[in-house]
Amino acid sequence: MSEAHEVIAQWQVAQAITRMVNAIDSKRWSDARVQFADTVFVDYSSLNGQPGADISSSDLVHGWQELLERVLTHHMVSNFEVEVQGDKAESECHVYACHELPGLEGWDCYGRYQHLLERVNGQWLIIQMTLIVHGQKGNLEFLQQVSSQVH
Structure with missing residues (x-):
């Protein structure tokens, strides 16, 4: 792969991950779903x-939608390091995610995301996603409290 093609592929991989978190933040669930392969390993x-376990991407995104539909989220991803080998790519980036819901103390979580992607019909799809938490701030029971309101 030429250097130019590698740089383009690295950018495309980072964009797939960025599109996924942007879609979550703007509640565009079908746009989030199309960034994943049909089955994804989530840890x-x-x-x-x-x-971690394999889950259908439809179930993954539906779970996020059910939990986060009313939650204001803001995911910031940065400092991407991407390695491309043919039609496979590994990515590691920083993530800082803010979560707010009126009536609850907010919660922030930060760390690193590790993703594996595969190029299928010219599109990079996430096949594996791992969150490595470095720290949390605020209401550490936030997700449980939101979940209890949903069910």
Whole structure:
């Protein structure tokens, strides 16, 4: 791969991840869904202690929608490092995510995201997503409190 093609692929990978978090923040759930392969391995164990698992991207995004529809979120991703090998790519970036809901103390979570992507029909799709939490601020029970309001 030429250097120019590699730089373009690296940018495309970073854009797929950025489009995913932007879609969540603006509640464009179908736009978030199309950034993923049909099945994705998701590991948020550093946040919630539950082991990572394969999940359908439709179920993943539907779960986010159910939990976050009323929550104001702001995900900032930066400092991308992307390695491309043919039709596979690894990405690591910083993430800072703010969560607010009127009536609840807000919650911020920050750390690193690690993603694996695969190019399918010219589009980079997320096939694996791992969150490595470095820290949290505010209401550490925020997600549980929101979840109890939803159910």
